[in-house]
Amino acid sequence: MILNLRVDHKIADIQSMENISKDMDDLFQELQEKYSIGEYVEISTCNRKEYYINNDFISEDDELLSHENQSIIIEYGQSAVMHLLRMTSGLESMIVGEDQILGQVKDAKHKAAKNHHCGKSLDAIFTKAIHVGQVVRNKTNINKGSVSIGSAAIDLAEKHIGTLDDKSVLVIGAGKMGRLVAKALAEKDLHAIFVANRTYYVAVQLAEDLGGEAILFNDLEEYLANADLVISATSAPHPIITKERLLGIDMDYEDVMMVDIANPRDISDDVCELGVKSFNIDDLREIADENTKLRIKEFGEAENIINDEFILLKESFKIMEVDELLGNLRASMEEIRQRETQKASAKLSNVDGSDKILNNLTNSIVNKIFFDISKNVKKAAKAENTDVLEAAQYIFDSD
Numbered sequence: 278m279i280l281n282l283r284v285d286h287k288i289a290d291i292q293s294m295e296n297i298s299k300d301m302d303d304l305f306q307e308l309q310e311k312y313s314i315g316e317y318v319e320i321s322t323c324n325r326k327e328y329y330i331n332n333d334f335i336s337e338d339d340e341l342l343s344h345e346n347q348s349i350i351i352e353y354g355q356s357a358v359m360h361l362l363r364m365t366s367g368l369e370s371m372i373v374g375e376d377q378i379l380g381q382v383k384d385a386k387h388k389a390a391k392n393h394h395c396g397k398s399l400d401a402i403f404t405k406a407i408h409v410g411q412v413v414r415n416k417t418n419i420n421k422g423s424v425s426i427g428s429a430a431i432d433l434a435e436k437h438i439g440t441l442d443d444k445s446v447l448v449i450g451a452g453k454m455g456r457l458v459a460k461a462l463a464e465k466d467l468h469a470i471f472v473a474n475r476t477y478y479v480a481v482q483l484a485e486d487l488g489g490e491a492i493l494f495n496d497l498e499e500y501l502a503n504a505d506l507v508i509s510a511t512s513a514p515h516p517i518i519t520k521e522r523l524l525g526i527d528m529d530y531e532d533v534m535m536v537d538i539a540n541p542r543d544i545s546d547d548v549c550e551l552g553v554k555s556f557n558i559d560d561l562r563e564i565a566d567e568n569t570k571l572r573i574k575e576f577g578e579a580e581n582i583i584n585d586e587f588i589l590l591k592e593s594f595k596i597m598e599v600d601e602l603l604g605n606l607r608a609s610m611e612e613i614r615q616r617e618t619q620k621a622s623a624k625l626s627n628v629d630g631s632d633k634i635l636n637n638l639t640n641s642i643v644n645k646i647f648f649d650i651s652k653n654v655k656k657a658a659k660a661e662n663t664d665v666l667e668a669a670q671y672i673f674d675s676d
């Protein structure tokens with residue numbers, strides 16, 4: 278059974294998401310201890326946390342899955358898989374059509390495979406999901422234009438402080454999210470742009486791409502004092518900009534805008550008490566809604582692609598279910614072929630080249646017989662013809 282546990286921007290604000298994500302980690306650990314889950318993929322982004330689990334022993338009626346925390350979405354089977362296909366297609370993102378989720382899902386699958394907990398089933402599902410995301414983007418305009426959390430953060434800033442031309446911007450964090458911000462800023466005629474990152478050489482690389490300046494993380498206070506806009510997107514586990522920290526800086530608090538697109542958050546709520554214009558991922562919803570309206574006409578075509586690919590995925594799983602049967606059948610036939618070939622070869626021991634001739638002959642016979650059997654068994658699997666499958670299992674059961 279495929280099980281999906283998730284919390285995302287659709288049901289929770291950023292603060293709730295931080296808390297519920299911890300609850301979900303605890304729930305997963307309880308399930309892990311109870312069922313020894315060996316196959317799972319974890320996805321964690323700035324506005325979602327998800328687990329995909331494959332386990333035949335977990336019951337939908339398990340009391341762990343009927344807990345009181347209704348903020349965790351729990352889906353099973355086809356619903357869980359369809360959500361994943363929609364997600365990689367960009368339909369479940371806050372910024373509809375954004376490309377980053379596709380890379381994030383690829384990374385999650387790769388990490389699971391590297392750690393040996395992405396088995397055959399989840400590998401097939403995630404491979405299909407990534408393929409669907411690529412097809413949707415190639416065949417629709419769902420991702421046309423600037424669509425990312427980074428570009429939305431810049432749009433939000435310009436709504437509140439006007440054009441960024443001649444403004445001084447400080448980007449904190451040079452990871453994937455920081456690069457998205459930088460990409461959106463590259464089109465602006467800024468007065469100055471500074472990039473801070475705990476790993477300095479990473480900040481240098483991004484700053485060079487932008488024609489900006491990399492700064493040491495320890496020098497943040499100096500540049501916070503003169504920034505018109507601060508956008509923070511680090512992976513720090515706790516806030517790096519707080520009221521207490523800003524109180525130690527000689528600056529005009531009301532003249533600076535801060536946008537926090539990190540999860541967990543980089544900027545604490547109390548900075549607003551100083552007059553700082555502070556925003557976080559929740560404040561991007563208005564920009565996200567405007568983006569969705571521009572792309573709504575692409576939804577229908579994207580949904581059609583997803584539905585067609587889901588049918589193909591289901592058929593491939595039906596084939597996977599009979600692969601073991603076909604493998605056992607082929608092995609049994611090969612054993613018989615080798616045994617009978619050896620008998621015939623012994624009788625023809627005086628004929629030159631008899632071994633090769635017999636081997637080629639028996640191989641050809643087995644391949645031709647097995648081809649038709651394999652084709653018909655797969656056809657029965659796709660049609661869910663259990664009578665035929667059970668008969669094949671019975672007829673060819675070597676035991």
